[in-house]
Amino acid sequence: MSGRLSKKLADPVSHQLADFKVGVDNVIFSVDTDQHRLLVLLVLRDTDPYLGQWSLPGTLVRQGESLEDAAYRVLAEKIRANNLYLEQLYTFGGPRRDPRESEDSYGDRYLSVSYFALVRLMEAELIADGVSGIAWYPMNQLPHLAFDHHEILQYGYRRLRNKLEYSPVAFEVLPELFTLSDLYQLYTTVLGENFSDYSNFRSRLLKLGFLSDTGVKVSRGAGRPASLYRFDADAFAPFKDKPLVFI
Amino acid sequence: MSGRLSKKLADPVSHQLADFKVGVDNVIFSVDTDQHRLLVLLVLRDTDPYLGQWSLPGTLVRQGESLEDAAYRVLAEKIRANNLYLEQLYTFGGPRRDPRESEDSYGDRYLSVSYFALVRLMEAELIADGVSGIAWYPMNQLPHLAFDHHEILQYGYRRLRNKLEYSPVAFEVLPELFTLSDLYQLYTTVLGENFSDYSNFRSRLLKLGFLSDTGVKVSRGAGRPASLYRFDADAFAPFKDKPLVFI
DNA sequence: ACAAAAGTGTTTTTTATACACCCATGC
DNA sequence: GCATGGGTGTATAAAAAACACTTTTGT
Numbered sequence: 001m002s003g004r005l006s007k008k009l010a011d012p013v014s015h016q017l018a019d020f021k022v023g024v025d026n027v028i029f030s031v032d033t034d035q036h037r038l039l040v041l042l043v044l045r046d047t048d049p050y051l052g053q054w055s056l057p058g059t060l061v062r063q064g065e066s067l068e069d070a071a072y073r074v075l076a077e078k079i080r081a082n083n084l085y086l087e088q089l090y091t092f093g094g095p096r097r098d099p100r101e102s103e104d105s106y107g108d109r110y111l112s113v114s115y116f117a118l119v120r121l122m123e124a125e126l127i128a129d130g131v132s133g134i135a136w137y138p139m140n141q142l143p144h145l146a147f148d149h150h151e152i153l154q155y156g157y158r159r160l161r162n163k164l165e166y167s168p169v170a171f172e173v174l175p176e177l178f179t180l181s182d183l184y185q186l187y188t189t190v191l192g193e194n195f196s197d198y199s200n201f202r203s204r205l206l207k208l209g210f211l212s213d214t215g216v217k218v219s220r221g222a223g224r225p226a227s228l229y230r231f232d233a234d235a236f237a238p239f240k241d242k243p244l245v246f247i
Numbered sequence: 248m249s250g251r252l253s254k255k256l257a258d259p260v261s262h263q264l265a266d267f268k269v270g271v272d273n274v275i276f277s278v279d280t281d282q283h284r285l286l287v288l289l290v291l292r293d294t295d296p297y298l299g300q301w302s303l304p305g306t307l308v309r310q311g312e313s314l315e316d317a318a319y320r321v322l323a324e325k326i327r328a329n330n331l332y333l334e335q336l337y338t339f340g341g342p343r344r345d346p347r348e349s350e351d352s353y354g355d356r357y358l359s360v361s362y363f364a365l366v367r368l369m370e371a372e373l374i375a376d377g378v379s380g381i382a383w384y385p386m387n388q389l390p391h392l393a394f395d396h397h398e399i400l401q402y403g404y405r406r407l408r409n410k411l412e413y414s415p416v417a418f419e420v421l422p423e424l425f426t427l428s429d430l431y432q433l434y435t436t437v438l439g440e441n442f443s444d445y446s447n448f449r450s451r452l453l454k455l456g457f458l459s460d461t462g463v464k465v466s467r468g469a470g471r472p473a474s475l476y477r478f479d480a481d482a483f484a485p486f487k488d489k490p491l492v493f494i
Numbered sequence: 495a496c497a498a499a500a501g502t503g504t505t506t507t508t509t510a511t512a513c514a515c516c517c518a519t520g521c
Numbered sequence: 522g523c524a525t526g527g528g529t530g531t532a533t534a535a536a537a538a539a540c541a542c543t544t545t546t547g548t
Binding site: 015016017018019020021022060061062063064065066067068088090091093094095106108109111113165166243244247 | 262263264265266267268269307308309310311312313314315335337338340341342353355356358360412413490491494
Binding site: 426427428445446449450467468469470471472473474 | 530
């Protein structure tokens with residue numbers, strides 16, 4: 001406050017409320033079980049700020065639309081997915097995070113509510129919209145991203161690592177039927193090699209009783225064929241809210 | 248899409264972007280060690296929507312202000328606190344969550360980014376602003392709350408319960424110096440009686456080595472006097488990211 | 495036949511749980 | 522001196538970690 005002599009209109013502008021547009025940006029993960037790679041869905045921007053750069057799939061929230069509705073809408077525009085896990089991630093709302101904001105701080109601010117999503121690669125058909133600027137990127141070969149999307153993506157990645165430890169999100173990215181080593185590979189690619197020994201991981205999970213053996217065997221090149229398992233959500237129910245079932 | 252004959256302006260309104268005001272609402276917890284009660288800070292609304300009702304302390308974000316800045320500003324307006332833990336909680340942004348939104352969905356939407364905060368009761372002096380409509384409420388004697396603040400509060404309460412299990416947030420609400428039974432009581436009041444036996448809880452925590460005994464004894468009525476302990480943040484460092492240290 | 499991947503079992507070490515018991519103080 | 526809360530120790534059960542070994546396939 002620069003003193004009582006200043007005119008009312010010269011008062012710090014900071015007391016004016018900011019006007020916002022609200023965007024929704026999705027961090028959508030999947031996994032390539034064959035190549036043991038964690039994937040994230042990126043789109044090539046075809047409009048102006050950062051035109052031609054890769055970014056997280058996002059949109060601005062429309063009138064009458066909830067945040068979650070908007071998140072689902074972007075998703076539906078980019079992929080046709082049967083299964084889908086979606087939860088809110090974090091809200092990024094500092095000033096000057098979007099170049100569309102005017103310099104003088106009088107125009108609209110752009111706030112981003114990020115969402116975290118998981119889909120099965122096989123069940124997710126990418127919708128090539130025109131120039132087909134949409135692709136699954138391996139997490140270890142990321143391009144430069146528009147806006148602060150790299151920060152958002154890292155936030156989502158951390159969430160994924162945490163959720164793997166205590167919640168059954170792995171079965172949202174794995175195919176419906178998977179082998180125990182598919183499951184183990186997923187955990188090692190996301191969490192690193194040294195989280196557990198394969199045989200211990202295996203027997204621990206089997207003892208819990210929510211993985212049911214279909215009896216079907218599948219052979220991947222050399223070696224003994226593996227059993228295909230299925231996640232039994234009902235049998236998992238008692239483990240909800242119980243910490244650290246998976247590690 | 249109602250067909251290609253409709254004029255541009257008659258197009259579904261839903262494609263119009265929503266305009267937002269963004270609010271910040273804080274769920275501020277503290278604990279009364281003497282009476283073993285978990286407290287939440289509430290304020291009596293003195294302006295129009297829900298005037299006279301209790302609500303979480305909140306404000307609308309101003310020009311040039313970040314979300315976190317706004318969260319700190321509300322806090323600074325309500326309490327003078329030495330210590331303070333603050334983190335983002337969740338964003339509530341559905342349409343019709345604020346009565347100030349106009350019926351026809353053309354005016355501004357009101358979005359709330361909620362924050363989760365912890366303060367030490369003794370170090371937090373409440374700022375009586377005029378009518379002094381500000382108070383610590385025990386979590387088991389909550390009044391009716393304005394807006395969707397009850398939902399937000401429950402979300403914050405769940406976050407507190409989770410964080411107690413794997414992060415040292417307890418030491419953000421306890422006094423600087425505390426007895427081991429203060430700590431135990433906090434855990435039982437928030438988590439329920441049956442999370443652990445006192446003597447096991449005690450020896451487990453002491454073995455970890457980040458609680459340092461000050462040697463000072465304090466007597467609370469009858470019984471043997473207890474040692475005052477202090478949380479040693481440096482000694483805790485190696486336990487960061489390691490799951491479930493406290494339970 | 496042998497390498498490669500799947501699956502089983504055993505041993506050792508560590509941690510959790512349930513108590514029984516001793517200690518210092520107020521009344 | 523005894524009730525009250527603080528503090529220590531031990532015996533048992535359970536789980537985690539390490540790793541040796543068997544089974545079944547492709548080549």
